Amino acid sequence: MEALFEILKQIPDPEIPVINIVELGIVREAKMMSENEAEITITPTYSACPAMFNIEEDIIKIFAEKGIKAKVITKISPIWTTDWITDEAREKLRAYGITPPEKGADKDHLDIPKKCPRCGFENTTQISRFGSTLCKASYQCNDCLEPFDYFKCH
Known part of the structure; x- marks a missing residue:
């Protein structure tokens, strides 16, 4: 309803x-x-x-x-996926400083650079496989030097 x-x-x-x-x-x-x-x-x-x-x-x-x-x-099955995040929420996450994965991303390719939510560049480095929470990984932008979280795929 x-x-x-x-x-x-x-x-x-x-x-x-x-x-x-x-x-x-x-x-x-x-x-x-x-x-x-x-x-x-x-x-x-x-x-x-x-x-x-x-x-x-x-x-x-x-x-x-x-x-x-x-x-x-x-309910734990089917498992939650970042594809369930609404488009509006993805934009709110970016503005907040968290990079959500693109829709349809199969797995966490955490070793692939992620787009910085602040400057938009992909010159980033993973700092830790776990960020501020278990569902995020920590990255840092090598251009603007800002740290940010990446929402992991499931």
Whole structure:
């Protein structure tokens, strides 16, 4: 139901507050089970994503504020993919300093230079396979010298 997704769009990702959980593509399904009970299915971006607990609590809280009891189901199959990130969210990520992979990217080719979200050049170096969170890798631009995160593919 579109009304449920509109409520869910009010919940920012705890680790990347410039995008919401719908834009990130982790909300897989939202349906009303009865007049005051909803069922929300989410998929973590990474199997060990610690933010999922916060997201579940945020979902339950925001629906409770509207008089709706929310049941949250975490579904790990199919695994989340960066292809589920909306185009609008990709632009928000770039503006925030995180480079999302292009749609359709099969794997993390972390050794291939990534485009710097600040200056746009691909003269970049991987600093670490893990960035500020498990679902990101750390890079540095060799042109503007700014560090940035790259959202890994799954």
